[in-house]
Amino acid sequence: IEQKLDKQLKLYPGTHLFITQGSICKNAFGETDYLKQGGSDYTAALIGVALHAKEIKLWTNFAIRNNDTLVIKDADTIRNLSYSEAERLIYFNPQILHPFCLATARKGNVPIHLLNPMNPMVEGTYISDNLQNGEAVKAIAAKDSAVYIRFESNHTLRPYLFISKIMEIFAKYRTNPCLLTSSNDNISIVTDNKEFLSRILRELNRYAQIWVEDRMSIVSVVGNMKSSCIAMENRIIDALKNIPLRMISYGSDENDVSIVVRGTDKAEVLRLLDEKLLKPEYFGKAC
Structure with missing residues (x-):
């Protein structure tokens, strides 16, 4: 992916914005296939890691809260998570982020920034290798x-x-x-x-x-x-x-x-x- 992406980008020198599909792909047999729910997150992680990006921004309506909002109405959005902490939370709520997306970003050590498209001014959640030692309990x-x-x-x-x-x-x-x-x-x-x-x-x-x-x-x-x-x-x-x-x-x-x-x-x-x-x-x- 890195090799083919580099070849494509070189065709458009000076261009700073590229738009691509998120969930459509080719499978091992060369057929058009669909990556299902969370596929666009996974694609973003693959491209972000291939480009050695500073961060991967994902716009999602599923905020990562520090408790179940059905029980704790005033549960706060978590600002910072390590990859391992995020992995545990995704296990409990897979809708937050595709596991392959997190695993890919972690392997390439590219941070993920989750943002809400309905409230773009909110800081969102930043997932990286930073353990944030001062905060023992996150969620x-x-x-x-x-x-x-x-x-x-x-x-x-x-x-x-x-x-x-x-x-x-x-x-x-x-x-x-x-x-x-x-x-x-x-x-x-x-x-x-x-x-x-x-x-x-x-x-x-x-x-x-x-x-x-x-x-x-x-x-x-x-x-x-x-x-x-x-x-x-x-x-x-x-x-x-x-x-x-x-x-x-x-x-x-x-x-x-x-x-x-x-x-x-x-x-x-x-x-x-x-x-x-x-x-x-x-x-x-x-x-």
Whole structure:
């Protein structure tokens, strides 16, 4: 793309504005194809990286807020995000930005600037490799309709083979675990893909006792969660001390602490975390 684009630009010396299609492309067979939703974002990232651009500006109606606006009406727009933080938030709301767009920009280290065409004077959200160390918590995000599954080994397999077998069956049915925790012969998994879940459970039933809870929610605190932020996990747990938690995932990266709760508790969890982590008296304090 970089080679062909350079050749095209050289045909028009002195020209500063070029207009091109966003979602129409050619596939591997040379046929006209369509990149579907978010394809124009992906195209912009490919061209921006190929040109070694200063930044990629994307005009979108989907602002990145620091909480669910259906629960927290006054949720603020996030001004700065690292690539990793943005990746976590896009997982919860894919409409914000195409994942391939973010991955391409990240690989080329070209910042993305999200702007609102209905309010062009607003600063928007800037996504780059800058971790913004002074701001520990950037956002609280949630995903509904998750399923919590706990596998307790019946000792048909040795522990290392038991873990391997569970991952093998999930991979067989192309079902991605959203979160996973394990302890010796017990494994807990949360997934939001139910298409082949009955088949997965049927195959794994011979190796384990299985408990399933549907209508669960994944809630993530997203930000710069460095291991030196000792107080952060304490504040999260303290805020939710009266909420039954099914799973806590922390330490897999430095940008996310995730918990699993009943869907009926989600709104209360978002309100409690907003009050303890995002309100002015707390925001930016930590580390």
